[in-house]
Amino acid sequence: MTKYLYLYSGGGKPTKEKDAKAQMAAWMSYFGKLGSALVDHGTPLIPASTLLGTAQASAATGFSIIQAESHDQAVALTAGHPHLANGGGIEVFEYMPMPTM
Structure with missing residues (x-):
């Protein structure tokens, strides 16, 4: 299994407590669906803030880490993701294997 980073951007923040609770419940349900x-x-x-170089600061608003057999499977696991339902975007990055020293 390979690890993947879900990097979130955008998405609306609920303004009412009941909406915030519903949104949190949707996230917990989604995480439960992912299982192992x-x-x-x-x-x-x-x-x-960008501290070095000329790169611009990221617009990332959050992250999660999952594991999957392939990049395609990692992307498929975003089906029904509450962040997408809330107008946000998700970038899927594969962890690059690094040799141990």
Whole structure:
């Protein structure tokens, strides 16, 4: 199994407590559907600053880490993702194997 990073961008933040509870329930239901594929549910991210170089700061709003047999399977596992239903986007990155030192 290979690890994949779901990098979230955009998405609306609920303004009412009942909407926030419903949104959290949708995320927990989605994570439950992933089962053992879920490595780390992640967290929302605070906006970043770029410290070096000329690159622009990322628009990332959160992340999760999953494991899957292939990139296609990792993408398929986003079906029904609450972040997509809430107007957000997801980038799927494969962890690159690194030699141990």
